[in-house]
Amino acid sequence: MNNALGKLDRPNSYIGRSVTRPNAKRLLAGKGRYVTDMKLPRMLHAAFVRSPYAHAKIMSIDISAAAAMPGVHLVATGADLAKLCKPWVGTLDHFRGMKSSPQLPLAIDKVVWAGQAVVAVVAQSRALAEDAAELVEVAYEELGVVTDIDLARQEGSEIINPDLGTNLSFTLKVESGDVEAAFKDGAVEIEDVFHFGRHTAVTLEPRAIIADYNSSEEQLTVHHATQTPYQFQDLYSRYYGIAESRVRVVAPDIGGSFGMKLHVYHEDMAVVGLSMLTGRPVKYVADRMESFLSDIHARDHRVTSSMTADASGNILGMKVDDVTAIGAFSSFPRTSVVEGNQVVRLMGAPYRFRNYRGDLSVVFQNKVQTSQYRAVGHPIACSVTESLIDGIGRRLGLDPFEIRRRNIITQDMYPYTSPTGYKFERLSHEVCLDKLHAEMDYPRLLKQQEELRAKGVYRGIGIAMFVEITNPSPAFYGVGGARISSQDGAIVKITPSGEVQCLVSIGEHGQGTETIIGQIVAENLGVDRETVRVITGDTDVTPYGGANWACRGAGIGGETAFQAAKKLKQNVLAVAAAILQAKPSDLDIQNAQIVDAGTGNIRIALSEVARISYFRSDTLPDDVSPQLTVAHHYSPKGYPFAFTNGVQGCHVEVDVETGFVRLIDVWVVEDCGRIINPMLVNEQVRGGAIQGLGAALFEECRYGETGQLENGSLADYLVPMAYEMPDIKIFHVETPTRDTELGAKGCGEAGTAAASAAAMNAVNDAIAPLGAHVSQIPMTPQRLLRALGKV
Amino acid sequence: MKARAFKYFRTQSLEDALQAFDRAGGEGCYLAGGQSLVPSLSLRLQAPELLIDISRIESLTGISRSGNVLRVGALTRHAEMLTSPEIARHAPLLRRAAPFVAHPAIRNMGTFGGTIALADPSAEFPAMTLAMDAEFEIASLAGTRTTKADGFFRGLFETGLQPGEILTAINIPCFGNADRCVFDELARRRGDYALVGAGVQGNFAQDLVSTIRIAFLSVGSTPLRARHAEAAITGRALSADAISDAQAALGDDLDPEDNEETSATMRMHLARVLLGRLLGRLSQPDCMRQDEVT
Amino acid sequence: MNERVPIELEVNGEAVAKYVEPRLSLADFLREELELTGTHQGCEMGACGACLVLLNGKAVHSCLMFAVQAHGDHVETVEGLSQRKAIADIQQAFHNNNALQCGFCTAGMLVTAHELLSRNTTPTRHEIRDGLSGNYCRCTGYQAIVDSIVSVARSRAGNVDTPASPGERGTAS
Ligand SMILES: Cc1cc2nc3c(=O)[nH]c(=O)nc-3n(C[C@H](O)[C@H](O)[C@H](O)COP(=O)(O)OP(=O)(O)OC[C@H]3O[C@@H](n4cnc5c(N)ncnc54)[C@H](O)[C@@H]3O)c2cc1C
Ligand code: FES
Ligand code: FES
Secondary structure (H helix, E strand, C coil), X not given: CCCCCCCCCCCCCCCCCCCCCCCHHHHHCCCCCEHHHCCCCCCEEEEEEECCCCCEEEEXXXXXXXXXXXXXXXXEEHHHHHCCCCCECCCCCCCCCCCCCCECCCCCCEECCCCCEEEEEEECCHHHHHHHHCCCEEEXXXXXXXXXXXXXXXXXXXXXXXXXXXXXXXXXXXXXXXXXXXXXXXCEEXXXXXXXEEEECCCCCCCEEEEEEECCCCEEEEEECCCCHHHHHHHHHHHHCCCHHHEEEECCECCCCCCHHHCCCHHHHHXXXXXXXXXXXXXXXXXXXXXXXXXXXXXXXXXXXXXXXXXXXXXXXXXXXXEEECCCCCCCCCCCCHHHHHHHHHCCCCECCCEEEEEEEEECCCCCCECCCCCCCHHHHHHHHHHHHHHHHHHHCCCHHHXXXXXXXXXXXXXEECCCCCEECCCCHHHXXXXXXXXXXXXHHHHHHHHHHHCCCEEEEEEEEEEEEECCCCCCCHHHCCCCCCCEEEEEEECCCCCEEEEECCCCCCCCXXXXXHHHHHHHHCCCHHHEEXXXXXXXXCCCCCCCCCCCHHHHHHHHHHHHHHHHHHHHHHHHHHHHCXXXXXXXXXXXXXXXCCCCCEEEEHHHHHHHHHHCXXXXXXXXXXXXXXXXXXXXXXXXXEEEEEEEEEEEEEECCCCEEEEEEEEEEEECECCCCHHHHHHHHHHHHHHHHHHHHCCCCCECCCCCECCCCCCCCCCCCCCCCCCEXXXXXXXXXXXXXXXXXCCCCHHHHHHHHHHHHHHHHHHHHHCCCCCEECCCHHHHHHHCCCC | CCCCCCEEEECCCHHHHXXXXXXXXXXXXXXXXXXXXXXXXXXXXXXXXXXXXXXXXXXXXXXXXXXXXXXXXXXXXXXXXXXXXXXXHHCHHHXXXXXXXXXXXXXXXXXXXXXXXXXXXXXXXXXXXHHCCCEEEEEECCEEEEEECCCCEEEXXXXXXXXXXXXXEEEEXXXXXXXXXXXXXXXXXXXXXXXXXXXXXXXXXXXXXXXXEEEEECCCCCCEECHHHHHHHCCCECCHHHHHHHHHHHHHHCCCCCCCCCCHHHHHHHHHHHHHHHHHHHCCCCCCCCCCCC | CCCCEEEEEEECCEEEEEEECCCCEHHHHHHHHXXXXXXXXXXXXXXXXXXXXXXXXXXXXXXXXXXXXXXXXXXXXXXXXXXXXXXXXXXXXXXXXXXXXXXXXXXXHHHHHHHHHHHCCCCCHHHHHHHCCCCCCCCCCCHHHHHHHHHHHHHHCCCCCCCCCCCCCCCCC
């Protein structure tokens, strides 16, 4: 264990404490500054003409009436922007054989999903831009629409990207052990087909961007609601041919992201070109209808899977066939196959069986792209595994806790490599499972369930174990050729008055990055955290780094700041030692005072050391040159990923007459390693779990046969709201990673990873006495009523 | 999502409003609470040239009783249905339905007249006017007229209001001592338009149903009365048999839309379940005392 | 028809006189003309609650009305409520409980909480969740928001809770 950490009795010990977020006060007063709020001098507004068809040829475009409208500055077509912007292709080298067609900001010859942007209008106000957009006339010739994942792969199907000659983007087979033999040996076998609806992130602040190109300096400044400023600096530079050092991306306050705000969007790319063409700042904020049509969607998988076990319930093997549809292109720069890849690799992750086969097929269709959204692939792998293991348990008369106990990877088995190649340093399944059992008072719930069933009330209890991927190393994207950094940077400096400024490459979107970095830096330096100011989100200011994706802020960003602060402390003590004519090792810093390490007696104030360093270095010995600014970069070196784990419990009541499900209780036990701030971890887990519960019961992008999104508004796409959602009880187990001194792993996706699985198991437990079963989310009243044979 | 340009006219006089509409030659549109109209304009589903704001017309406000009739001004906000003692006493069905109408802030603005004039088949109050046997007061340049709720809702978003007419008030027969009423709905989330909803108001002699009105929402292109179901239980006690007869009769009353997400079969099934539950509650003599308002 | 018309109203206690296009929503008016960007928009159709403000003391969606409709009215936004300290205790409770992450929903949540507590001084958790039924938050999962409103109701009633104090390691074990 990292003993220096977590001692809460030391002065300035913040790591492990639930401290509040200093930056939240500003947001509470209505003084946040989101891109949506920003106004630049001479700024213009963009709106887009979008395709009404899911698949059609563009025959002609007439922009004359729109261009002639007063207040309109520019009407640009795909051809206009193609002169400035290079096409991009959403593939990565390590997904061997993967295909996707080149993309440009606006469609030129044909449109491939309903809602694709075709023409851009730039005007003095958004309202005027929309007025003019209505005047643009585009003639289309409709093509056959591909929506169905099976038809898409059939001989003679309409091909969306004729240059590729197929609607199949990628296939993958992961195989380990002897699966066929395992299924031959097994005493029981369960097979099921699972459907996971398409859903989308629905951040409350939609996508927002202001591009400001200054031709006299050939400088592009982009104010961008994004998770990954440096990634976009690189892309805008390379695709628009602007020197990297002259592209500045600023990410101010961001109204939610969840993985949705790190992909390249056609409109966002277009806006850069529109600013270059008009020579003025151009703002684009997706309205909610546009968000549904153009933000990435996620999930949309059909998984056929079977599991086999011996008569005592030891799982012997698992087979998985995942077919996922990703839209007409693979998204860029992270591709649309990562989710499927993680689905087939995370299957069965908490359990110790060795025989596994996973097949993945990634299919193009005429819908908007899917890509990474919170808990990429996890909910799918978790739901399939956890449903099948429940099925095995039911067959053998083993309780859900018991069947899991017999199969989890135990403490004595680490380090452990899964059949799909994931390396687990150390997880805590047994402890988590026991904790959940105790905290949910499982025996009491079972008793109550039985009593209520006698009265015709159907309650169900479901549990789901999970393994989450966090702290990704370059093995994630870097090896595939993507310029997506897996390292992060921190610059920490002492100001002349002895305060601390810390610039980090990871960003703040409300998860509390600035707070935890402040905690880590303050504790390591020995100062009050109120005096630490953390700055994020500006490529001209903050150090280079990957920023926020795949759960890496605390684990990687935190470690970076940790090491930077330690280095800085050494530098401060070196100066102090010179001033005090003492040995650095005899000194320490507490409450911003340099003290004797042994006695704690104050020797000199940090502010005095800073004053002397900056203004009176002449009084220091010649060989002392104060370095009160330190920069440090860190990238994971040991395990390719830091896996976390946990288990969730869900208690529901199903109204078997109406198919309505009421969530009674949800429990989450999770282990994200070293916890820096329990309150913030709890909030990450809660928010994540609610997104999983939304997926379980409500969320689904519904398309008609012609490829039209039928519920693309916030009134029709049902997000989870306060009234239907339960309070969530959270418990922690801490197994720090030894790869870093801080020991933190990620926690942002744990909630989402297993919430829908636990809910599905709970619903199935509730309706099992009626002989009913569902294997599809969202579990809508109609699907439940059908399962129950009522309609 | 910005509305197309329009002109705006606000007046405190009913006469001025009617005339303004007339002058606009078919391009005018009344604006009351705006909670349905404004989003429809922002989505550019509608683009009138002139908006006539009637929300400040004094004569369209207020709740008053004369004799056995409660007059509810068209501008009465949904929120008032939850707080007005007159509504609670004389039109308790509205009080019971009100918590299900949208969310608190929308109820602060949305008006009773607006929801009736719009006649959304999934809205709660239009159906309730059928269950309460309400009557509508309507003004036009030609004068005023009244018309019964029965027969007013003609088709999808189509009512007996002629172009330019303003709904000024809703007259509701006061709730009597021997009356009982219940409301409930099945909505996916609180405040959503329901998959199915219903209000029932009946007059009881002892435990026998003397008269009863059952009105459904979300099961057709208009709010609907379930006349066959009503007939099945009139004159009877609300026994299990009677209730199941009423449920069976619904097949002749309702005409739910069929779509992939909510099939007609499912809506019919839910309507039957809901009716069974409502009549079960109504059969309790003390059902008006229970605080059913959730 | 893009002609501007004069309106006069009071916003956060200050008299405001402006010329606006009739089609300008109150939300856009507040945000763009008056630079009161504390009020947000997440849907422009009444479904998310990010745009709530007080109109003559009542919570309304500023996306569901045009600025011209507010002529002669009193509008108060999160900035005004903060300035006159009408919601200081709610803001403090939100801060203590971390009832916000990205903060984009927060102004709407505060307006709802403020109105709810003025209607019902002792709301149950269930009533609070009902009151919040039109306020979407993608980040928090709502629980901390409910906790905050409960704690404000208690402390306003004189049952002063020890402010949800930054706990020692929270529930960590
Ligand atoms: C997110 C959201 C959720 C909602 N959920 C529900 C719900 O669950 N149940 C429900 O019932 N409603 C719901 N509503 C609608 C709400 O109740 C509206 O307030 C109501 O439908 C219309 O009333 P209004 O006063 O706002 O009318 P407006 O929007 O002003 O007008 C609606 C229409 O009626 C006409 N009109 C208005 N008043 C009159 C009059 N006196 N005479 C003649 N014509 C008139 C207008 O010209 C317009 O065509 C919801 C609205 C929103 C935005
Ligand atoms: S912006 Fe007004 S409710 Fe969403
Ligand atoms: S805090 Fe982000 S939407 Fe509520």
